[in-house]
Amino acid sequence: MFxxxxxxxxxxxxxxxxxxxxxxxxxxxxxxxFSGLKMAEVAKKSGVATGTLYxxxxxxxxxxxxxxxxxxxxxxxxIINPEYLKDTFYDTFKAMWYGYFGYCLKHPEKMxxxxxxxxxxxxxxxxxxxxxxYFEALNQFLIDxxxxxxxxxxxxxxxxxxxxxxxxxxxxxxxKGAIELQKNDMHTCFTMAWNSIRK
Amino acid sequence: MFxxxxxxxxxxxxxxxxxxxxxxxxxxxxxxxFSGLKMAEVAKKSGVATGTLYxxxxxxxxxxxxxxxxxxxxxxxxIINPEYLKDTFYDTFKAMWYGYFGYCLKHPEKMxxxxxxxxxxxxxxxxxxxxxxYFEALNQFLIDxxxxxxxxxxxxxxxxxxxxxxxxxxxxxxxKGAIELQKNDMHTCFTMAWNSIRK
DNA sequence: AGAATAAATGAATATTTATTCACTATAAAC
DNA sequence: GTTTATAGTGAATAAATATTCATTTATTCT
Numbered sequence: 001m002f003x004x005x006x007x008x009x010x011x012x013x014x015x016x017x018x019x020x021x022x023x024x025x026x027x028x029x030x031x032x033x034f035s036g037l038k039m040a041e042v043a044k045k046s047g048v049a050t051g052t053l054y055x056x057x058x059x060x061x062x063x064x065x066x067x068x069x070x071x072x073x074x075x076x077x078x079i080i081n082p083e084y085l086k087d088t089f090y091d092t093f094k095a096m097w098y099g100y101f102g103y104c105l106k107h108p109e110k111m112x113x114x115x116x117x118x119x120x121x122x123x124x125x126x127x128x129x130x131x132x133x134y135f136e137a138l139n140q141f142l143i144d145x146x147x148x149x150x151x152x153x154x155x156x157x158x159x160x161x162x163x164x165x166x167x168x169x170x171x172x173x174x175x176k177g178a179i180e181l182q183k184n185d186m187h188t189c190f191t192m193a194w195n196s197i198r199k
Numbered sequence: 200m201f202x203x204x205x206x207x208x209x210x211x212x213x214x215x216x217x218x219x220x221x222x223x224x225x226x227x228x229x230x231x232x233f234s235g236l237k238m239a240e241v242a243k244k245s246g247v248a249t250g251t252l253y254x255x256x257x258x259x260x261x262x263x264x265x266x267x268x269x270x271x272x273x274x275x276x277x278i279i280n281p282e283y284l285k286d287t288f289y290d291t292f293k294a295m296w297y298g299y300f301g302y303c304l305k306h307p308e309k310m311x312x313x314x315x316x317x318x319x320x321x322x323x324x325x326x327x328x329x330x331x332x333y334f335e336a337l338n339q340f341l342i343d344x345x346x347x348x349x350x351x352x353x354x355x356x357x358x359x360x361x362x363x364x365x366x367x368x369x370x371x372x373x374x375k376g377a378i379e380l381q382k383n384d385m386h387t388c389f390t391m392a393w394n395s396i397r398k
Numbered sequence: 399a400g401a402a403t404a405a406a407t408g409a410a411t412a413t414t415t416a417t418t419c420a421c422t423a424t425a426a427a428c
Numbered sequence: 429g430t431t432t433a434t435a436g437t438g439a440a441t442a443a444a445t446a447t448t449c450a451t452t453t454a455t456t457c458t
Contacts, residue, residue: 014435033319035235039416049437054417112318119311119371120232154387157378161368162391169364170357172318179356188353192361196395213405238446248407253447 020046021056025067030109034064034120068117069127071110076134078103089150090194092141097163097190104171105181111168112175151197163193219245220255224266229308233263233319267316268326270309275333277302288349289393291340296362296389303370304380310367311374350396362392 024045029037039060043050057063084095104111145151173179223244228236238259242249256262283294303310344350372378
């Protein structure tokens with residue numbers, strides 16, 4: 001008769017589908033907000049059946065949390081990059097600032113998704129600390145700058161909030177169409193940022 | 200028999216109720232986002248029956264738009280205030296900056312509500328131009344500063360985005376509990392803002 | 399006080415949307 | 429190529445939520 005057939009390798013979930021689902025989720029949330037996200041729309045936009053979403057995720061909430069952690073990791077890599085390390089604090093800061101500004105311009109929907117999510121009250125405690133750890137190196141870099149006396153001795157969180165807030169708002173205006181960024185404007189923005197934190 | 204009884208003054212809608220409804224709407228949207236707003240929750244929080252909401256507003260969308268226009272007007276008054284007019288550009292700017300920062304600290308839920316709404320895609324064209332008109336005087340003030348050569352010749356929208364973005368982000372951090380603002384910090388923040396736009 | 403009108407109510411209804419589930423298609427092991 | 433397990437499907441169901449409406453309450457005017 002028959003011997004039982006135990007599977008070694010599970011049949012793989014389609015990585016393209018995962019990416020399509022993430023992409024659709026981010027784009028839809030940017031438009032309609034966290035609570036406005038509809039699973040049917042995610043399914044349609046990512047080209048899978050609604051039921052498939054539940055093969056990948058237990059619930060809408062789990063889907064969104066997964067997308068969040070993923071995106072935060074991607075963002076940390078846009079700021080913290082070995083290539084950005086230069087000889088002076090100023091030059092490294094400049095590289096990081098442009099790295100993040102460039103990322104936001106390229107992926108405004110991801111920037112806005114993360115921004116919305118943080119204040120939505122749906123983020124789990126676990127994910128807060130997981131994602132904070134991604135930015136340890138940035139904190140260390142800024143603390144060093146303060147120790148060297150290159151930048152202002154402001155509370156670290158205020159410093160980061162200030163830098164991030166100005167970038168986000170400008171990018172949002174660009175997306176909205178209220179601002180057309182010329183090459184020169186970007187340089188001016190960086191100068192504004194640097195002047196605000198330098199000692 | 201009976202003579203018909205035509206009413207001169209309509210029975211008044213309760214202004215306290217309007218205010219309670221607005222307040223509840225703002226607070227709930229801050230927590231759960233635009234689409235997360237539930238009419239039943241608005242009713243409960245503002246102490247009226249669900250049906251009453253439809254006496255005052257045709258739909259949820261109309262309610263939110265009304266709250267938005269109202270809040271924008273209030274915000275414009277927090278920035279543009281005859282008392283703030285001083286002898287120098289610097290002093291007037293300082294008064295305005297503190298006026299807005301103070302308003303945001305006092306009413307973070309209103310600040311966040313407006314921020315969320317702008318990008319929600321539910322704002323009507325009419326309301327965009329109505330609310331923009333509230334800020335004409337601010338634009339004029341900043342243009343004057345540029346003409347006088349006191350502040351950088353940056354695109355006006357970039358300038359405003361930069362100033363607003365940094366304030367918003369810091370206030371959001373304060374609300375989140377990630378920052379504890381000391382008296383001194385506020386002054387430092389102002390200095391950062393001024394250093395970023397001064398010539 | 400009594401008639402007319404409009405505000406206010408909240409249970410009932412209509413609509414929207416998350417989730418399930420019976421079924422089909424496909425990949426892994428033999 | 430046959431078997432088995434799991435991915436994938438989408439119509440059906442369950443749950444959540446906006447809106448309506450018959451009724452009650454309060455206000456204005458004579």
